Amino acid sequence: MTDTRDFAGLKALVTGGASGIGRATAELLTARGAQVAVLDLDPSSVDKPLLGYQADVSDDTSVRQAVAAAVADLGGLDVLVNNAGIGAQGTVEDNDDAQWHRVLDVNVLGMVRTARAALPHLRESTHAAIVNTCSIAATAGLPQRALYSASKGAVLSLTLAMAADHVREGIRVNCVNPGTADTPWVGRLLDAAADPAAERAALEARQPTGRLVSAPEVAGAIAYLASPLSGATTGTALAVDGGMQGLRLRPV
Numbered sequence: 110m111t112d113t114r115d116f117a118g119l120k121a122l123v124t125g126g127a128s129g130i131g132r133a134t135a136e137l138l139t140a141r142g143a144q145v146a147v148l149d150l151d152p153s154s155v156d157k158p159l160l161g162y163q164a165d166v167s168d169d170t171s172v173r174q175a176v177a178a179a180v181a182d183l184g185g186l187d188v189l190v191n192n193a194g195i196g197a198q199g200t201v202e203d204n205d206d207a208q209w210h211r212v213l214d215v216n217v218l219g220m221v222r223t224a225r226a227a228l229p230h231l232r233e234s235t236h237a238a239i240v241n242t243c244s245i246a247a248t249a250g251l252p253q254r255a256l257y258s259a260s261k262g263a264v265l266s267l268t269l270a271m272a273a274d275h276v277r278e279g280i281r282v283n284c285v286n287p288g289t290a291d292t293p294w295v296g297r298l299l300d301a302a303a304d305p306a307a308e309r310a311a312l313e314a315r316q317p318t319g320r321l322v323s324a325p326e327v328a329g330a331i332a333y334l335a336s337p338l339s340g341a342t343t344g345t346a347l348a349v350d351g352g353m354q355g356l357r358l359r360p361v
């Protein structure tokens with residue numbers, strides 16, 4: 110897969126690209142010929158050929174400056190991967206207003222800010238695509254994830270609305286819905302659990318495949334939706350969840 114050069118000549122920006130799903134996506138797009146800029150709170154681990162830019166997606170000025178710098182260095186923009194996001198656990202009784210505002214600010218408005226800064230540049234591209242990292246939490250009704258699920262439900266609706274708004278401009282907008290993916294984020298969650306091994310086993314059992322999704326598997330779906338190969342696809346959510354949403358099997 111990685112020896113195809115279907116991104117040759119294309120320029121991509123990946124938010125939250127220093128870790129996990131974003132990092133795997135930045136590396137895959139690079140391997141397939143794209144020039145890739147990473148926007149992250151902490152881009153210190155980002156090495157050439159990736160270009161790293163520090164920005165906080167909850168700060169509009171910071172996003173506009175980083176996107177402008179990245180587009181100037183890349184010499185244009187064809188692909189925006191809106192991936193930066195944070196988690197939250199608990200029921201509606203467990204998170205206060207400040208926590209709700211913070212998670213919605215990063216997970217939803219963060220994507221809005223980056224898209225707003227990127228759209229004028231994407232209009233100049235003949236292969237423009239936006240891919241948002243949503244989640245199975247947008248559609249699955251997961252316990253103990255009220256705030257996070259609401260934020261990803263908004264990302265799903267935002268994806269559909271943006272796809273409608275920009276289709277006649279030649280800009281496709283899609284999202285991926287990962288199930289639990291083996292990233293540093295999930296590693297941190299497991300480390301915080303009373304019994305990390307039991308918690309991992311429970312997460313694995315929840316997925317029909319019996320294992321967590323890998324970050325490169327999510328990156329592969331993002332790359333497909335960003336590539337000219339999916340030129341007729343817009344307003345779609347692609348599940349990358351080990352069958353969690355689509356299958357009606359008991360977990361193996």
Ligand code: NAD
Pocket residue numbers: 124125126127128129130131148149150151164165166167192193194195215242243244245286287288289290291292293294295
């Ligand atoms: P991760 O923590 O490994 O990586 C997230 C990256 O985003 C980090 O590099 C972090 O610095 C960056 N980031 C966080 N807040 C930011 C901000 N305000 N501004 C700029 N950058 C910021 O996490 P991951 O598991 O790779 O998750 C990436 C995306 O995938 C998120 O949107 C998450 O909701 C989504 N997702 C993850 C899973 C999973 O199980 N890991 C499942 C479904 C969806």
